[in-house]
Amino acid sequence: xxxxxxxxxxxxxxxxxxxxxxxxxxxxxxxxxxxxxxxxxxxxxxxxxxxxxxxxxxxxxxxxxxxxxxxxxxxxxxxxxxxxxxxxxxxxxxxxxxxxxxxxxxxxxxxxxxxxxxxxxxxxxxxxxxxxxxxxxxxxxxxxxxxxxxxxxxxxxxxxxxxxxxxxxxxxxxxxxxxxxxxxxxxxxxxxxxxxxxxxxxxxxxxxxxxxxxxxxxxxxxxxxxxxxxxxxxxxxxxxxxxxxxxxxxxxxxxxxxxxxxxxxxxxxxxxxxxxxxxxxxxxxxxxxxxxxxxxxxxxxxxxxxxxxxxxxxxxxxxxxxxxxxxxxxxxxxxxxxxxxxxxxxxxxxxxxxxxxxxxxxxxxxxxxxxxxxxxxxxxxxxxxxxxxxxxxxxxxxxxxxxxxxxxxxxxxxxxxxxxxxxxxxxxxxxxxxxxxxxxxxxxxxxxxxxxxxxxxxxxxxxxxxxxxxxxxxxxxxxxxxxxxxxxxxxxxxxxxxxxxxxxxxxxxxxxxxxxxxxxxxxxxxxxxxxxxxxxxxxxxxxxxxxxxxxxxxxxxxxxxxxxxxxxxxxxxxxxxxxxxxxxxxxxxxxxxxxxxxxxxx
Numbered sequence: 001x002x003x004x005x006x007x008x009x010x011x012x013x014x015x016x017x018x019x020x021x022x023x024x025x026x027x028x029x030x031x032x033x034x035x036x037x038x039x040x041x042x043x044x045x046x047x048x049x050x051x052x053x054x055x056x057x058x059x060x061x062x063x064x065x066x067x068x069x070x071x072x073x074x075x076x077x078x079x080x081x082x083x084x085x086x087x088x089x090x091x092x093x094x095x096x097x098x099x100x101x102x103x104x105x106x107x108x109x110x111x112x113x114x115x116x117x118x119x120x121x122x123x124x125x126x127x128x129x130x131x132x133x134x135x136x137x138x139x140x141x142x143x144x145x146x147x148x149x150x151x152x153x154x155x156x157x158x159x160x161x162x163x164x165x166x167x168x169x170x171x172x173x174x175x176x177x178x179x180x181x182x183x184x185x186x187x188x189x190x191x192x193x194x195x196x197x198x199x200x201x202x203x204x205x206x207x208x209x210x211x212x213x214x215x216x217x218x219x220x221x222x223x224x225x226x227x228x229x230x231x232x233x234x235x236x237x238x239x240x241x242x243x244x245x246x247x248x249x250x251x252x253x254x255x256x257x258x259x260x261x262x263x264x265x266x267x268x269x270x271x272x273x274x275x276x277x278x279x280x281x282x283x284x285x286x287x288x289x290x291x292x293x294x295x296x297x298x299x300x301x302x303x304x305x306x307x308x309x310x311x312x313x314x315x316x317x318x319x320x321x322x323x324x325x326x327x328x329x330x331x332x333x334x335x336x337x338x339x340x341x342x343x344x345x346x347x348x349x350x351x352x353x354x355x356x357x358x359x360x361x362x363x364x365x366x367x368x369x370x371x372x373x374x375x376x377x378x379x380x381x382x383x384x385x386x387x388x389x390x391x392x393x394x395x396x397x398x399x400x401x402x403x404x405x406x407x408x409x410x411x412x413x414x415x416x417x418x419x420x421x422x423x424x425x426x427x428x429x430x431x432x433x434x435x436x437x438x439x440x441x442x443x444x445x446x447x448x449x450x451x452x453x454x455x456x457x458x459x460x461x462x463x464x465x466x467x468x469x470x471x472x473x474x475x476x477x478x479x480x481x482x483x484x485x486x487x488x489x490x491x492x493x494x495x496x497x498x499x500x501x502x503x504x505x506x507x508x509x510x511x512x513x514x515x516x517x518x519x520x521x522x523x524x525x526x527x528x529x530x531x532x533x534x535x536x537x538x539x540x541x542x543x544x545x546x547x548x549x550x551x552x553x554x555x556x557x558x559x560x561x562x563x564x565x566x567x568x569x570x571x572x573x574x575x576x577x578x579x580x581x582x583x584x585x586x587x588x589x590x591x592x593x594x595x596x597x598x599x600x601x602x
Contacts, residue, residue, distance in 0.1 A: 008325045014440040034361040065117040074117045074126050086111040088126065088138060102138050104130060120160045133168055136178055148182040153197035157204050164198040164207050174210060177225060180181060188227045194218060201247040210241040214374050220254060233275040245368045246300045253294040253303055268294060268305055268313055282320035283315045285492040319490035321455060382424045391424040391433055402435055415448045434473055436460050441473060441484060455489040463503045468510035476502045481515060495539040502553050507559060513537050514553045514562065532562060546573050
């Protein structure tokens with residue numbers, strides 16, 4: 001078992017795709033479960049909300065929830081582990097004192113997964129449900145269970161006297177409440193075709209839930225516990241689900257799925273109690289499938305969500321930060337880079353079956369010069385702002401990392417020593433380098449000192465680009481362009497209005513982003529749909545600059561030309577005439593083989 005726990009921790013750091021958070025403890029600690037282990041076993045983890053996140057494996061299990069005093073964690077174990085049934089277990093918050101408090105025999109319905117346990121406000125009971133469905137209310141001290149049949153997904157009232165739940169004894173379904181012992185069962189509102197778990201407001205005045213009533217879509221509603229005051233809070237073509245109250249009861253966070261868009265859009269949104277003041281806080285990379293509701297910190301400033309990983313959202317300003325200190329992945333970056341004066345291009349190419357090396361060339365294809373002859377593979381060159389140094393990725397059979405060389409090719413420093421490191425980019429003052437390590441963005445001094453974790457990303461991006469102002473780093477998540485705030489590590493999406501954004505770079509003045517994209521996903525394979533696009537760095541409709549399979553753009557210092565990588569070739573786009581000139585290709589040039597990664601020399 002110890003080996004399995006260590007491996008599971010390692011793989012959760014790599015890709016916590018099925019994380020489910022419970023409420024943070026005083027805003028700095030989250031407990032969650034993740035199933036990224038060699039045997040697909042769920043583990044219970046705590047995560048300290050810092051950069052980098054500190055994860056600790058506590059036990060094998062799932063659907064974890066803190067007790068109200070944060071001293072204990074209840075969780076389910078046995079789903080998929082063995083044939084002995086399912087259990088509810090407790091563990092102290094420091095990982096000690098593991099014990100079973102309830103066992104559901106193997107010949108009876110299993111305790112439901114994907115539904116975090118619900119502690120009563122006084123910490124004396126835990127509500128859960130088993131497939132069937134039936135809700136169980138477990139006395140933590142005695143182990144006795146009160147059952148509520150035909151019910152699932154319970155939620156405690158703030159005073160601990162009643163439970164709200166989805167009544168599912170017959171179709172259509174019914175929102176209901178009952179006393180904690182199962183008595184005094186009351187229906188609320190009309191029957192519904194679909195319903196999401198109801199949630200009590202902090203003072204117990206309202207219940208909010210998602211439902212699909214007759215002749216309506218799947219929308220967000222509120223209702224009083226006595227059944228009065230039913231009101232639809234959000235209504236449009238999107239679906240609203242899994243709501244959660246802010247601690248002061250003034251706002252509701254929920255997931256919004258707009259599948260009518262192309263591509264589909266999934267967001268975390270907050271809204272006021274009266275249905276007004278809707279605000280999107282974060283665009284999510286995956287649909288909110290099998291998730292817990294958003295988890296607010298006690299001060300209402302942050303929200304934890306699980307969507308392709310564990311994310312922390314700024315509840316006031318928006319933006320999501322993925323708590324993943326790195327995932328094992330390797331990615332080669334590519335693309336041309338201009339010198340600052342626009343007179344030279346820096347790129348990488350391999351000579352037949354030999355390794356990649358760095359070259360300099362003029363925009364017209366003349367003056368080709370080989371910079372590196374190291375037996376290792378040199379890739380992803382990036383000019384320093386003053387044009388005297390080049391950061392690059394150097395890999396060999398014995399290892400790899402990021403190195404800095406002079407403009408004449410001589411080695412200056414070995415900056416990092418991790419073979420997974422890629423995509424170096426300089427800060428505008430030349431004092432730091434940002435790079436990708438597995439699935440996270442890090443920064444470091446050019447001499448290799450003072451490595452700092454900045455932000456986790458969904459996977460290792462092929463390219464990152466530091467803004468001229470120094471405030472943000474742009475990258476593509478494989479579909480949309482994202483900006484990482486260098487000061488906070490929070491990430492925001494740049495809305496461009498096209499089918500996707502790849503390999504972004506900044507205009508010299510920092511006002512625009514240039515990237516590769518295509519207009520419509522239906523024409524993904526049509527070369528005429530592809531091209532280089534430009535959008536305001538603040539977001540807005542993107543303009544197509546030139547058509548074709550052109551990748552890894554690098555804007556010349558005077559903004560009149562763009563160097564770009566084709567299929568093994570280097571081309572220059574003249575924005576004044578919209579012409580594309582290939583200067584390095586498969587044949588007819590001194591470089592025999594694939595050419596890539598051009599960059600202008602300062």
